[in-house]
Amino acid sequence: MTLTIEGTDLSLAYGYHHALKNLSFRLSENKIYGFLGRNGAGKTSLLSILASFREQTSGSLTIDGKAPFENPHVMQQVAFIYSKDYKDESDNVKEMLESVERYRPHFDGEYAQYLIQKFNLPLDKKIKEFSKGMQSALNVTIGLACRAPITIFDEAYLGMDAPTREIFYQALLEDQAKHPRIMIISTHLVSEMDYLFDEVLILHKGSVVLQEEYESLITKGVSITGAANEVDEFVQSMKLLNVQQLGNTKSVMVYGELTDRERKHAQQRGLEVGPISLQDLFIHLTEEGN
Amino acid sequence: MKQKAIYPKVATDLFWVQFFWAFGFLGVLLVVQIIKTILSTTKGIEMNDYFDAVFIAANIFMLVIGIISTYGFLPYYVSNGVTRKDYFKGSAIASVGLSITIPIIASIVSVIQIFLVNLINLSILKDSSFDNNAGAEGSIIGEIILSIIFTPFVDLQSNWLLAIFVFALNIFIYYLVGWLIGSGFYRFGVLFGLISIIIAFLIIYAQDLLLSIALDLPVQDMFATLDFPIYVSVIGIFVLIAITLWMIRQLTKRVAVKM
Numbered sequence: 001m002t003l004t005i006e007g008t009d010l011s012l013a014y015g016y017h018h019a020l021k022n023l024s025f026r027l028s029e030n031k032i033y034g035f036l037g038r039n040g041a042g043k044t045s046l047l048s049i050l051a052s053f054r055e056q057t058s059g060s061l062t063i064d065g066k067a068p069f070e071n072p073h074v075m076q077q078v079a080f081i082y083s084k085d086y087k088d089e090s091d092n093v094k095e096m097l098e099s100v101e102r103y104r105p106h107f108d109g110e111y112a113q114y115l116i117q118k119f120n121l122p123l124d125k126k127i128k129e130f131s132k133g134m135q136s137a138l139n140v141t142i143g144l145a146c147r148a149p150i151t152i153f154d155e156a157y158l159g160m161d162a163p164t165r166e167i168f169y170q171a172l173l174e175d176q177a178k179h180p181r182i183m184i185i186s187t188h189l190v191s192e193m194d195y196l197f198d199e200v201l202i203l204h205k206g207s208v209v210l211q212e213e214y215e216s217l218i219t220k221g222v223s224i225t226g227a228a229n230e231v232d233e234f235v236q237s238m239k240l241l242n243v244q245q246l247g248n249t250k251s252v253m254v255y256g257e258l259t260d261r262e263r264k265h266a267q268q269r270g271l272e273v274g275p276i277s278l279q280d281l282f283i284h285l286t287e288e289g290n
Numbered sequence: 291m292k293q294k295a296i297y298p299k300v301a302t303d304l305f306w307v308q309f310f311w312a313f314g315f316l317g318v319l320l321v322v323q324i325i326k327t328i329l330s331t332t333k334g335i336e337m338n339d340y341f342d343a344v345f346i347a348a349n350i351f352m353l354v355i356g357i358i359s360t361y362g363f364l365p366y367y368v369s370n371g372v373t374r375k376d377y378f379k380g381s382a383i384a385s386v387g388l389s390i391t392i393p394i395i396a397s398i399v400s401v402i403q404i405f406l407v408n409l410i411n412l413s414i415l416k417d418s419s420f421d422n423n424a425g426a427e428g429s430i431i432g433e434i435i436l437s438i439i440f441t442p443f444v445d446l447q448s449n450w451l452l453a454i455f456v457f458a459l460n461i462f463i464y465y466l467v468g469w470l471i472g473s474g475f476y477r478f479g480v481l482f483g484l485i486s487i488i489i490a491f492l493i494i495y496a497q498d499l500l501l502s503i504a505l506d507l508p509v510q511d512m513f514a515t516l517d518f519p520i521y522v523s524v525i526g527i528f529v530l531i532a533i534t535l536w537m538i539r540q541l542t543k544r545v546a547v548k549m
Contacts, residue, residue, distance in 0.1 A: 044549070053368060054546035069544075072296060076371040082549060084369075088362075102299060103370040148371070 003077065003149050003182060004028040005050065009059035012045050012206075019045040021206040022059065030180035032172075032196055034187065034214070036278075037203035038286050043186040044082070046203065047154050050184075051080030063150065076105060081143035082154040086135050089127040093138060096127060097145075104146045111175070112145035118167050132159030140168050144175050152184045165189075169196055191279040200278065204286045214278070221281050222258055225251040226271035234271060241276075241284035253280060296372055300380025304363060305387045308355055312392055315351050319344055320399065327407075341393075341400035341446045345457055348392055352461040356385070356468020360476045360542060368547045378539055381469070389462035393454045397446055442501040456501065459527065463497045466534045473541040476548070493534055500526045 005027040012020040020042045027033055037043045049056050052069045061067065068074040091099070093116060101107045116123065119137035127135065136159050143151055153172075157165050173196065176183055187193050200217055202210040212220070221241060224231055228250040241253040253276050258266070266273050323340050330337045338346075359381055367377040442460070444453040467490035474486025502509045503516060504523030 048547075048549065051369075052373075053549065055544055070373045070375060072373045072376060075368075075373055078371060080369060084549075099303070100370060102303070103296070103367075103372055 001149055002028070002030050003064045005061075005063050005150065005182065007046075007059070007061045010046070010049070010056050010061055011058045012042075012049065012054075013057045019206055020049075020056070023203075023207050025201060025208045025211055027182055027184075027199075029199075030182055031198035032176060032183045032185060034185055034190075034193065034197035034200045035203065036187065036190055036200060036282050036286075041203040041286070042206040043203055044154055045206075047080065047082075047152050047184065047186060050150070051075075051078050051152060053080065076103075077148055078150045078152070079104070079143055079146040079148035080152045080154065081139050081156045083132075083136060083156065083158040084139060086127045086130065092124045092126055093121055094123045096138070097142070100142055100146070104148065106147035106149075108145050108147055112141055115141040115144060115171060118171065119164065133161055133164055136160050137164055137168070140171075144171060147175075147179055148181065150182045150184070152186075154186045155188065156185075157187075157189070165192070169193065172196065190282050191277060194278040197278075202282060202285055209285060217281065218275060218278060219257055221253055221255050221276040223251055223253045223274045223276050223280075224266065224271050225249065225274065226269065230269045230271055234266060234269060242280070253284065255281075255284075295376070297376040297379040297383070300367060300372060300376055301383035301387070304381055304384035308384060308388050309391060311355060312351070312388060315347075316344065316392070316395060316399075319347060323403070327403075339400045339446070340403050341396045341453070341457075344392065344396040345460075348396075348457075348461045349464045352389070352465040353468040356465040356470075357472040359469050360472040364476070364542060364545070365547045374542050374545065378542060382535060385465045385469070386462060389458045389465060390454075392461060393457035396457070397450060397454055400446055442498060442505055442507050444505065456505070459501070460497075463494065463531065463534075466531065466538070467493050470534055470538050470541070473538050473545075477541045477545050489537070493530060497527060497530055500530070 005025075007023055007025050010020055010023040011018065019040075023042070023046065035043050035047070045054075048054050049061055050063075050068065052071075052075050055069050063074050063077065066074050068078065089096075097109065097112050097116075101109055116138075119134075119141060121130075121134055121137055121141070127138065130138065136157060140153065140156050143153055143156065157168060160168065172183070172185075185193065185196065194214070197214045199211070199213050201208055210217075224235060226234075226249070228245060228248050231250040231252055235252050235254055238254040239256055241255050243253075244251045258273065263273060320340065323343055326337050329335070363381065364374065364377055367380075368374065442456060444456045446453045470493075471483065471486045471490050474489075475483030499509055499513055499516075500523045501507075503513075503518065504520045504527075509516070
């Protein structure tokens, strides 16, 4: 089952603050979407509308043509995993999983147990006594085991140490291969997680500034390094993302693909053409003033 | 694809969670009751039976668990893909169930207690009667507060079915106003929350008055001249319940879930 998510002119205002401004996007394939954006870009606002935690102020959001808010069938298809406050949660992992299972039709209890073991979580300790990282591990366990056709991880890794995050990423890729669904991951850890993404959406100041396949996106930018004057001449008509200079050596990141001719040209001038990372692209696309 | 309704599941789960809390609450009161029995026996003081004791304390218990419902359960259910409507229906049904279960348990325990006390021939149990008009004349605030302390009461031994019904109705209303207060705070923050407390007081006061008139119990002086048939009171109480439920639904219908 593949669902289609479509947002059209979506806006959300908190009083005078506009968190989302006429945002439009469309997700229609079972793949892993990376939602990137700076603090306050509107990621969580957008995702919470998707999960029916709140309603948009204007515009429309549909999942398979239906508005998700208060639609029992659609809401059951969406799992929203974020850093929850568990300070009053007196249940243990076992009880928590049992109660989630009652409301999630695709929940796989065995798989949840498998992940709990991988994350090394105690079954009978109260969740409020867990460390932040353990609580996050429990959250992603629930998120993955729900097997909801639309699964959203909103900075779900908070507090996890590096090995735990690695377990999460591996589990996510493995399970996505076996049970493809629309997986949305919002993150700040771009350089660490970029290999997970099939497609990337960059949000900036409440709007989607870019939506593109990861593979084609990273070929969208190149870095050109070489003698300053040669570089300047070469990039004259290109869209510059970033310029760095050290002595006479200049490194410029440009947005846009190079043609074969241009590549040849660069070679002739002794310029080095390299890839740029998603992180670089992200930073420069969302820089202040852009 | 036709999907099975979710609210019966929510109702069942919420009933058991809250029943578990109620069980603890009733247990504590039972321990207190046993201690009081021992003290009364040795010192020869009269005491209320268990039913009366639960009757007095259950209002506050229900008010408190009503207040935490929106804060605790609404986000939980929405994050598990359950609609606000299903949560509302489920929670309302669970609270009716709880309101009936508590007085039934209290009366069963009370009957056993009375049986045991009579068996060993102690006469420590008081005749149940609350003075429903204990002083405080003139001041409306005083009267409202009194109506909260002295809720209309029917003695278990005089008419057990009516006693259980009045008890259930009472704690149900307390649960509802708690739920209203919690929802008011959750939706609009402190200012409206405080207003919802005032509305809650008025609902309790009106319910108290209607029930007192229906049961022929004394009412506050300013309403002493009021007299209408019992069915008017009963209809009035149900209208009051409906209005309260409607307000709760309006507050939670489109509420944003706090993260």
